[in-house]
Amino acid sequence: MDKSMGTTYGIMTTLQSIGGKWKPLILFILLEEGTKRFGELKRDMPQITHGVLTQQLRELERSQLIERVVYQEVPPRVEYSLSEHGKTLEIVLNNMCRWGFSHDEFLK
Amino acid sequence: MDKSMGTTYGIMTTLQSIGGKWKPLILFILLEEGTKRFGELKRDMPQITHGVLTQQLRELERSQLIERVVYQEVPPRVEYSLSEHGKTLEIVLNNMCRWGFSHDEFLK
DNA sequence: ATACTTAGTATGAAAAATCATACTAATAGC
DNA sequence: GCTATTAGTATGATTTTTCATACTAAGTAT
Secondary structure (H helix, E strand, C coil), rough: CCCEEEEEEHHHHHHHHHHCCCCCCCCEEEEEEECHHHHHHHHHHHCHHHHHHHHHHHHHHCCCCCEEEECCCCCEEEEEEEEECHHHHHHHHHHHHHHHHHHHHHHH | CCHHCCHHHHHHHHHHHCCCCHHHHHHHHHHHCEEEEEEHHHCCCCCCCHHHHHHHHHHHHHHHCEEEECCCCCCCCEEEEEEEHHHHHHHHHHHHHHHCCCCCCCCC
């Protein structure tokens, strides 16, 4: 996959970074509520599994969309937040959110 | 899942309609290029399987995002296009596309 | 009659994503 | 010593998604 393939390249790149069942939701929560501990995120998404949440956060970190800060305390404290680059997703995420609500209205 | 759960509801609704590996791409192609036959879509997405393309199109139709018109000809001709409601995804899709390109630049 | 076309279905296999569950570390408080 | 806390890892099972492949229908062109 490279840019020579035209405009679809943009969509495909985006999907590779934020595609999946949970990533847009994680990013949106961090966008709306700022810094969050692991446990707080888990509480915000009761459906997600502990292990899956960990894994998704790792992948978002690798994509440089979020930052992970570990505090040397016991019990451990780990905080997640959007990176500067992650914040550039604001427009995308807000539009997705808005469309979801209008689509819901449409279905009635 | 219902609206009482707050703003995350919007994202989750959106993901249910256009989440998945291929749907945003299909929608984006239809947005950019208008009406397309099945075979043309397939050619635009060489990686997707025949069967999976059929299935994704069915789901998008069920979500009322695309329209399917069958012409009584032989060999068969079937045309797909965004529905009026599907066109409301324009902002979302264009933003996703744009972000993909800027993200790509960022990685360099 | 045979080959070609297009859009689609059907099948089972393979891969990916997600799941539940149990486990660890390290310290504080009782 | 025992329990609680938090953020994680590890495991294997299950579910979901995607895959390759072969098949159908129904005319047209040769």
